Amino acid sequence: MDNIAGTKSSLTWAVNLSVLALVFLWLFPTVGLLVSSFRTGDQIASSGWWKSMFTAEQNLVVRTQDPDKQVQEGNLWVIEGNVFTEDGRPVGTISRYGTSSRSISDYAAGEAGEFRSGERVIVETNGDYRIESTEEMSGKRGKRLFVTAAVPPEFTLENYRFMLFDESNVEGMSKAFINTLTVTIPATVIPILVAAFAAYALAWMEFPGRALLIAAVVAALVVPLQLALIPLLKLHNEIGIGKGYIGVWLAHTGFGMPLAIYLLRNYMVGLPRDIIENARVDGATEFQIFTKIILPLCFPALASFAILQFLWTWNDLLVAKVFLIDSTGETTVMTNKIVELLGTRGGNWEILATAAFVSIIMPLVVFFAMQKYLVRGMLAGSVK
Known part of the structure; x- marks a missing residue:
């Protein structure tokens, strides 16, 4: 049952x-x-x-005020300040501190400590510090303090400002973002336009060799991308379109075309034959049938391939590395920029996280936006 x-x-x-x-x-x-x-x-x-929403204990390295800020109090030379306000950090609660990188928690907050050069220091729980010396302190920079503090949650937009809008930042993602859009949009539109015409011809038009063409499309699906890169690059260089946007557009179009034709042709074959035959009886041309009947009914398949092609070209690194090499960085795409950041800023996890999230914002927007149109197209195509 x-x-x-x-x-x-x-x-x-x-x-x-x-x-x-x-x-x-x-x-x-x-x-x-x-x-x-x-x-x-x-x-x-x-x-x-x-x-991230809770207070966390952190080991911070802070620097006191410069020696030129010292004042004389009787027989002592004194420097006072607060480690949080001077370092630009959120105010926290200090539990322990140290004066050397080898011993970052030798002293409890409020307990007197000593630098190697002999100065006496006291760091309070709220970050206030006082450095005392019997002799005038010298040097160009302040002393380093290592503090263990419970710091409240902090969120900042500085990472995004640095990555996208800082003019002095040559590693900004804004240029790479525009370059990726320049590659992705044509590389998505071109194969859909060409594949739609080809799929209609293979599905509904009778001509010699149609079966062989369908077999060739299926065979092209199994050709490895890596196998075709070098021959295609040589061809592009010979005709003068290598290392540029035109070359990468045509490369993405060629690699995406077999799948597009295969998906659209199979979808078009499943459409009711009576609709097309009635249109022909009414005197409609093949172009009118294609534009006014087939395309509206094939919107779900078109939307599905558009999503796949957009995500593939947006996240692509291999094709961009081969067909879009530019030593000046004028055509660098986001995937390649993130690889460069891994080498130059491998320790700056906040920068890498920002770059990675910026790179997935557009695919997320496109996916959820196209989902709505995909459902609408499915409903429209199901009505006879």
Whole structure:
């Protein structure tokens, strides 16, 4: 009785749990990148993003005021200040501190400590410090203090400002973002336009060699991308379109065309034949049938391939490395820029998290926006 139509399968709970697990596995790192992109480097180094809303204990390296700020009080030379206000950090509560990198927690807050050069120091729990010396202190920079403090949550937009809008930052992602759009939009539109015409011809037009062309399209699906890179690059260089936007557009179009033709042709074959035959009887041309009947009914397939092609070209690194090499950085795409950041800023996790989240914003927007049109197209195509 379990196979009777209308009955509920006993494995429904397993399906629901599997879907929930997949959603969680996809959402967990995405939320982690988003939260980390608004945190400072010290917070990322001291605690995970899931603790971002709670007070966390951090080991901070701060610097006191310069010696030129010292004042004389009787026989002592004194420097006073606050480690939080001077370093621009959120006010926290200090539990321990140290005067050397080898011993960062030798003294409790409020307890007197000593620098190697002999100066006496006291750091209070609120960050206030006082340095005393029997002789006038010299040097161009202040003393380093190592403090262990409970710092409240802090979120900042500085990471995004630095990556996108800082004119002095040659590693900004804004230029790479524009370059990626310049590559992705034409590389998505061109194969859809060409493949739609080809799929219609292979599905509804009779001509010699049609079966061989369909077989060739299926065969092209199994050609490895890596196998075609070098021959295609040589061809582009010979005709003068290598190392530029035109070359990468045509490369993405060529690699995406077989799948586009295959998907659209199979979808068009499933459309009711009576609609097309009635249109021909009414005197409609093949172009009118294609534009006014086939394309509206094929909107779900077009939207599906558009999503796949956009995500593929946006996240592509290999094709961009081969066909879009520019030593000046004028045509560098976001995936390549992130690879460069891994080499130059491998320790700045806040910058890498920001760059990674900026790179996935557009695919997320396109996916959810196209989902709405995809459902609408499916409903429109189902009405006869």
